[in-house]
Amino acid sequence: MRLVRKEPHTLAGAYAMDALDAADRARFERHLARCDSCAQEVSELRETTARLAVASAVAPPPAMKQLVMAAVRGTRQHAPVTAAKPRFTTRRLVLVAAPVAAMLIAIATVFGLANSDTSQRLSQAQQRDQAIASVLTAKDATMMSGPVVGGGTARIVMSHEKQALVFIATGLPALPASAGYELWLVGPAGDRPAGMLPAPSHGMIGPVIAAGLRDGDHLMLSVEPAAGTTYPTTRMMLDIPL
Amino acid sequence: MTVSDPAARPDRGRPGLEDQLARVARGDAAAFDAVYDQVAGPVFGIVRRVVRDLAQSEEVTQEVLLEVWRSASRFTPAQGTAMAWIMTMAHRRAVDRVRSVQRAAERERRAATADIPFDEVAEAVESNLEYERVRRCLGTLTEVQRESVTLAYYGGYTYNEVAALLGVAAGTVKTRMRDALIRLRDCLGVIG
Numbered sequence: 001m002r003l004v005r006k007e008p009h010t011l012a013g014a015y016a017m018d019a020l021d022a023a024d025r026a027r028f029e030r031h032l033a034r035c036d037s038c039a040q041e042v043s044e045l046r047e048t049t050a051r052l053a054v055a056s057a058v059a060p061p062p063a064m065k066q067l068v069m070a071a072v073r074g075t076r077q078h079a080p081v082t083a084a085k086p087r088f089t090t091r092r093l094v095l096v097a098a099p100v101a102a103m104l105i106a107i108a109t110v111f112g113l114a115n116s117d118t119s120q121r122l123s124q125a126q127q128r129d130q131a132i133a134s135v136l137t138a139k140d141a142t143m144m145s146g147p148v149v150g151g152g153t154a155r156i157v158m159s160h161e162k163q164a165l166v167f168i169a170t171g172l173p174a175l176p177a178s179a180g181y182e183l184w185l186v187g188p189a190g191d192r193p194a195g196m197l198p199a200p201s202h203g204m205i206g207p208v209i210a211a212g213l214r215d216g217d218h219l220m221l222s223v224e225p226a227a228g229t230t231y232p233t234t235r236m237m238l239d240i241p242l
Numbered sequence: 243m244t245v246s247d248p249a250a251r252p253d254r255g256r257p258g259l260e261d262q263l264a265r266v267a268r269g270d271a272a273a274f275d276a277v278y279d280q281v282a283g284p285v286f287g288i289v290r291r292v293v294r295d296l297a298q299s300e301e302v303t304q305e306v307l308l309e310v311w312r313s314a315s316r317f318t319p320a321q322g323t324a325m326a327w328i329m330t331m332a333h334r335r336a337v338d339r340v341r342s343v344q345r346a347a348e349r350e351r352r353a354a355t356a357d358i359p360f361d362e363v364a365e366a367v368e369s370n371l372e373y374e375r376v377r378r379c380l381g382t383l384t385e386v387q388r389e390s391v392t393l394a395y396y397g398g399y400t401y402n403e404v405a406a407l408l409g410v411a412a413g414t415v416k417t418r419m420r421d422a423l424i425r426l427r428d429c430l431g432v433i434g
Contacts, residue, residue, distance in 0.1 A: 010420055013420030019399065021400050044432055047323060048432050049333065050330070051372065052376060054284045058283060058287040058290060060285075065282065068307045068308060076312070077311060077315065
């Protein structure tokens, strides 16, 4: 927003107190990534707001500890993002990735038409194609790609502005019918399933759109039962910081 | 730690929280038990202050504590203290909860009762020393600064909403918020 562009620094206080709406928050975070002095200031102001939180400490109900400790025993932890991280290439879409975007649009169109045997499906496919196109053509669209553990390559085009990404993969190992690949958005907002991938067509999976992208999310992929799960149950095969 | 030691920072300096978090990252449930004891009160306190509803506050608190377990490997000491990392997560989740579930009418009602002074939290406060320090430092702010911080941080309002509540221009609130936190930072002796 204009406020951010004009005087990004002055938003540091509001940001540290989570007093920005989602759009301003995302914009300020993009600015933060490029501004070391802003990051330093935000870090100090976060330490300050933490003191405000500690000052309002209240003992939770004693039973909560048992609940949380029980939940912990049944909850898988995130792997560290720095260890054994595959290398990812990130490029501004407008500069170098235009051919890929064009390819994705072409694929999306073909995929949509191929599935349009009823008017309802046509309209669903059109809606999906529109959603995909809106991500690909977003001003902040960024392309990333990375290898999938076990084989294959994932490519995404992401837009924080549209809070969505478009995903395609090639060369993923075939799975039995009882299993499928499931996408995950993993970050401070929690782990959310981001959709089951469809069966490959001509060696390519997708494009699929994953919406509900939040700040700090990572895109991950795991093999799950074909019906999908709400929590990942196997090792993550992909980790793209978004 | 005594009141006469102005450099004491009980939340920041609590020895071992960073180390314990590193052990939690390796799946150490006993370390998490110790982390729970240190942070559950502050997490519940700030979540309840923002969310108000007791049942929802408990739910969000549990989510945050579970997230500490899951994401411990992603804490990077270079970016700040463990307490700040956890409080940031707690406050963000509380604010997200309030903004996502709140109907317009509910927001109206909250707005009408939003000017509850900081002193309201005095009951059941665990860390009296820290409470006293923060209260004293909040007292050094101007009225607009103090209200901006209280409404934004404890009330969970956006700066635009704070501006509307105070009848002040949004740009003014924005700068007052930053000025206020910088003043609090210096008063509390926060080292970045």
